[in-house]
Amino acid sequence: MSPLYPRLWRFCLMQTGRRDRADDLAQMTCLRALEKHAGYQAGTHLDRWLFRIAHRLWLNELRATAVRTGGGLVALEETEIPDQRVNTETNIFARQVFSKVGELPESQRVTVLLVYVEGFAYKEAAEILNIPIGTVMSRLAAARKKIAGELAETETGT
Structure with missing residues (x-):
């Protein structure tokens, strides 16, 4: 596993608040990155590019959820923040x-x-x-x- 993936997953967890959603968002981000690999400029920061993709995917998910349910935010009681x-x-x-x-x-x-x-x-x-x-x-x-x-x-x- 790339040392970047745990950082991406942690970023996704803090955005989504739940492990299952973080897994889905991280996987969607990797898939989108593979689909849009031509948009990545070699020599630039890969982590920034992936975080930008993840952030945009999450915003799209929030918008879609808000349209479907009228909400979109994760209740604090449903969050899973790891205990170190x-x-x-x-x-x-x-x-x-x-x-x-x-x-x-x-x-x-x-x-x-x-x-x-x-x-x-x-x-x-x-x-x-x-x-x-x-x-x-x-x-x-x-x-x-x-x-x-x-x-x-x-x-x-x-």
Whole structure:
């Protein structure tokens, strides 16, 4: 297995919130990449190209689901975020943060995943999402503010 596939699958899991959907999205992404291989420019970043394909496929799926059912978002209770078992306190905090990330609007959530989880630079994330770099920065700032505020509220019990 390519070392890129686990990163792609993790990206798909964070977008879909469920392992079965992540499997399907990762496979659809690989299939689409094979079908559109002529569109890949040799010497460029393969991971960015695959993440862009996965993101577009997921957005298409959300739109199709919204049309069919009037929804399209995955309920937080249905998400399957893997537990890495570092220690109890770290796991609790990580779970809280991932839970808050999962509650972010789609655009902020995907931007957070690309920059903070996958480690892409702002410019790279902007290219993957096909948005201006300023939009990436504002989405990240809004996400950080929202998550920090909600975690602070949880800690103080207000």
